Amino acid sequence: MGFNIFVPTAALAQSSELESLRATVKGMEQQMQKLWKGLTNWKRKNLPARREIGEVEKSVQAVQSAPTALNPSMGLVLDANVQNLGKAGGNFDFRSAELGIAASVDPFARMYSFINGTKDGVEIDEAAAITSSLPYNLTVKAGRFLADFGRFPKVHEHELPFVNEPLSVQRMIGGETQADGVEVNYLFPTPFFLRATLGV
Numbered sequence: 168m169g170f171n172i173f174v175p176t177a178a179l180a181q182s183s184e185l186e187s188l189r190a191t192v193k194g195m196e197q198q199m200q201k202l203w204k205g206l207t208n209w210k211r212k213n214l215p216a217r218r219e220i221g222e223v224e225k226s227v228q229a230v231q232s233a234p235t236a237l238n239p240s241m242g243l244v245l246d247a248n249v250q251n252l253g254k255a256g257g258n259f260d261f262r263s264a265e266l267g268i269a270a271s272v273d274p275f276a277r278m279y280s281f282i283n284g285t286k287d288g289v290e291i292d293e294a295a296a297i298t299s300s301l302p303y304n305l306t307v308k309a310g311r312f313l314a315d316f317g318r319f320p321k322v323h324e325h326e327l328p329f330v331n332e333p334l335s336v337q338r339m340i341g342g343e344t345q346a347d348g349v350e351v352n353y354l355f356p357t358p359f360f361l362r363a364t365l366g367v
Contacts, residue, residue, distance in 0.1 A: 239270035246324065261286070265323065275300050281323070292323070292345065304354040314344040315352065315364040 244267070248260040262285065269279035280294040295310030313321035320340045324332055336342065348367050355361040 239268050242267045248330070263324070265292070271299075272296070292343075304356065306352040306354075308350045308352075309348070311345065311347045312350070314346040314366055315350060315362075316340070316344045320344040 244265045246262040246264070248258075248262065250258040250260070252258060264284045266282045266284075267279070268282075269277060271277045276296055276298050278294075278296045281292040283290055283292045291311060293310075293312050295308055295312040297308040298306055301307065313323075315321060317336075317340070319327065319333060319336050320342070321344055323343070332342065346366065350364060350366040353363045355363070
């Protein structure tokens with residue numbers, strides 16, 4: 168006695184199509200994994216560059232949003248004495264005129280200058296750049312400026328809380344502490360004001 172098994176040709180066709188679909192899906196999975204790895208590697212390589220571009224864009228936006236970016240702050244100060252000498256009459260003594268200019272040049276620094284004019288002529292009192300956001304409580308100043316030596320020697324004459332410069336400043340220092348160079352200040356993190364200065 169014998170048995171014959173007949174498999175319909177439709178079932179064989181469906182089985183081969185299913186295997187073909189499985190192979191196609193497997194190939195697509197492998198391609199997707201390769202693409203994902205390639206994208207991950209590209210991100211790793213280009214992320215630092217994109218961060219730098221973002222930081223530069225933020226810096227540019229900060230400079231553009233600064234009120235003095237394209238229009239520096241300016242001020243003019245006139246310094247004069249007016250005296251009434253009784254019978255001799257009044258006296259107007261022009262001492263100086265000072266022009267101040269200041270502007271932020273980027274988020275980390277600003278520049279300023281003071282140009283002083285007197286009867287003897289015109290000179291640049293100060294022209295310096297100073298940092299505004301260095302870490303570790305540090306500030307760096309470079310150019311021509313009034314050195315950080317004492318309190319009153321670095322104050323312009325018209326900004327003093329009295330009419331004439333103190334004799335101690337004139338005799339010990341010789342007036343304002345104008346200097347050309349670099350100065351580094353460190354502000355100590357203490358509950359009271361304490362600062363160290365190194366100048367060259």
